[in-house]
Amino acid sequence: MIRTVLGDIAPETLGVTDSHDHLFFASRKLPGQELDDAGAAEAELRAFADAGGQALAQWTPMGLNRRAEDLPDLSRSTGVHLVAATGLHQAAHYRPELLPLLLDGLADRFVAELTEGLRRDADPDGPPLPARAGLIKIAGDFHHLDTHAETVFEAAAAAHHATGSAIAVHLEGGTHPLGVLAELHGKHRVPASSIILGHLNRFPDPAPHREAAEAGAWLGLDGPSRANHATDWRLFDLLRALTEAGHADRVLLGGDTTSAAARAASGGGPGIPYLLTGIRARVIRDLGADTADAFFRRNPARAFDVEWRR
Template sequence: MIQTVLGKIRPEELGICSVHEHLSIDLSRIKKDPDTILDDEPGMLEELRDFRREGGRAMVEVTNDGMGRDVLRLKRLSEQSGVHIIACTGFYKDPFIPEYAQNWSAGQFAAHFIKEAKEGIDGTGILPGVIGEVGTSKNEIKPIERELLIGAALAGRETGLPVTTHTTLGTLGYEQVQLLTAHGLPANQIIIGHQDLNPNFAEVLSVLETGVYIDFDTIGKVNYRPDEERVDFLLEFIKRGFEEQILLSADLTRKSHWKKHGGPGYGLVLRDFIPRLKEQGVSQETIDQFLIANPARAFSVKERS
């Protein structure tokens, strides 16, 4: 089953899923930029309804404590939009980890995530469907980030929840996999984020070869990398037989990303990127794997004996 903010659903109910998004977020404490505050709930609903018109049926909302998580808001948005929303337990990376958790050990992180997974988030009774987005810094795993990732692995092992990560500019994906699997988390429970930001083909390939899922989840952010390069990498990965491990999303985090403010909105992958793949000869079957079948597997909670 897949855990959404409205309860459990069967994997086949998920539909087309955007696997790494933010609807309600506030990064301004660190970024000092009001553009990084998404707090307009009517606007969120409008954007979600647009996503649904483009064919989207589900969204994984990876905003955690320290980033402005609001699961009651997510529940309202899901009820009103008809979009399945998966919420998360977790912490982001240094320096976004809340003050109360900045000196925690892996065991403390794990205990916190397990408690939320079993009892609900912030006393709401709403259960998370994923642990994430837990992350590392650019080309560096800081001591607190190491404890955080180990804690996520231990909690994932205990609860069966998938673990989805943040890699800064796509770096250290392979090292994240090694750390998570060394602490008992199976590869099929791991989703390594932002791999489309890494221009080093061999590094991204090495992540795929471990058997984990990877996110191409900053589609449309051409200030980091042209989408043509994302397409080229995907074509090569398909040729090598990795199509069952790839997930797609846009990772919108700013007011300026929303359609109402002149941005592309959450439907951009479906509206703009999928046609590019089709133009390059990618089959509908493979596209359905990226958008439907792979997310349904990746976010199914693994049974624990």
């Protein structure tokens, strides 16, 4: 089953999916670019639904303005399935006074949000909300894992083993995918099929992408991105190479809207709908309808499918 903010659903009902995006997000690394407008989030979701979108995975983890209390109403009002994240980002994203609190009992926090309910970011030790998380979001660093990441990876692996949940990994600049696999799969025994490697298009080297696919991991490619526009033009080169190598069944695509400037509803765009109106439309044209169905429907239904253990 797939765990959404409105409850568990059968994988075949997930539908056309944005596998990596953000409706709400706020970070010390992006001052003044907070995603904190519920009306704009609803407008983005409605436009996404109008373009044929049926599901979206929000990768915003604990402590970064998830607005978890608003997600169920957004899902109901737009008809879009929402998969929410527990997890923890790089240390630099957090207020210094908040991070020690979140790190205390971290694996138990992850498990509780996956099985009992998300907590409000303003009250991380408060009562659970009705909505539960459906994935664990964590982060590596540029070409390595720092000590913070190693701590978070260990907690994420423990939570995976307790619940079966997928682990979605922010790769800084798209780097270190095989090192992340070695840490989670080799060291902590998380099945590669439960690991989603995000931002791979930001480091467009097809060799490690193929190796990660051969190991059984999910390959997350996202964009377009104002922050990473220099590699946007390589996206379709990578998708074509993966498809020709027989790995279309490991690819997930997302918009990764992380700032107000990237949101169509608040001005800059191109926003969440462009994943379907631009990227998906070109996938159909260049790689075929069946490949598009794999990227946007069949693969997400498998990647987020979990036999929940609690």
